[in-house]
Amino acid sequence: MVTSPSDAEVIGRSLDEPEAFGLIYDRHATTVLRFLGRRVGAEVAEGLVGELFRIAFERRKTFDASRVSALPWLYGIGSNLLMKHRRGEARRLRASARMAAAGEAPVRRASAGALDARLLFPRVADAIEALPDGEREALLLFAWEDLSYQSVAEALELPIGTVRSRLNRARAHLRELLEPGGESRVRAR
Amino acid sequence: MKPVDLARKLRREAAFEPAALDRGKAVLMAAIRQEVEPTRGPTIVPQIPYEDVSAALSFLERAFGFREIPTARLVRADGGIDHAMLAFGAGVIGIGPEGHHGTISPKSGGIESQYISVYVDDVDAHYQRAVAAGARIANGLRDYAWGDRPYEAHRTYEALDLEGHRWRFHQLMREVPQSARRAGPGED
16 A cells, blocks of 8 residues: 655655655645634735745754654744734734624624623634733634644644643633623733 | 634634745745755756747747746846756756857757757657647657667657757666667667
């Protein structure tokens, strides 16, 4: 049976045959582009995706060959690149909150006691923005990219226990929103 | 609703241009080439003169499958190409306007003073591609039990490009034992 080489094998080969790294792009660029797009929108993401893989190529010697997939490593490089685009990210998140609010408004109003979606989603956006960088990154990789704790740990180069505690803190911070007066707490932080 | 589910509600896909992935790959491949070229560049590079360099460039890409090395192009103030390099496998050629460095194109000189051998993986497919792109065939496909490399049989054809430079494309077919090897009866 012919099996295709793992990412680790391809990256290992690319140390001697740099062209082999093109296969890493072919395998993961779509996923990575979508990830960047969710965070900073299509235009910026399109400019970043080649840059991300160029950086990965130049750092390929540092890839941990015991990892089968290169994807968490690529996410980690992406997370670092996104740090320079915090303003664009915040803008996109606020716009997403407005769109989510508009889309959900009728449903949310129908359930008594629930916070009105028009108020809730902008608050969620503000709260995500107010999280410390490390918590926000862990939360978004987990919630938006559906990475496992292990993959988030590999992406952010942290012990898995640290990822768990960051996600728990992020959850706690967000949970405060649902309590009465949560908004003022977010704003005050 | 759980906090993580709330955060998920704000996940929104971006709409990309179809060419976005190609542009990203071009950035990566340029970085790869930059690393490869200084160490693996060939030690002999034929420089080929043309009357119309940009027509030659597009013909060589279209007909023969050569790829321009984009970072190597030199452009004149009037926008014309002063020099370009094309890669094919491990080989590289340069092209530029005739008259530079004492060179002349067969189109104006009326004579080919050399031909260039190019080794390809599938000479029949290459032939089809060249013919479809309008290459003139000087010698059609033929098999030879000897080669210009020791011990290898090959299959070749010869094509003339837009200005009459002669290109010989070879596919190495098999190894020929030294004992079975004989001198060729003088090829065309």
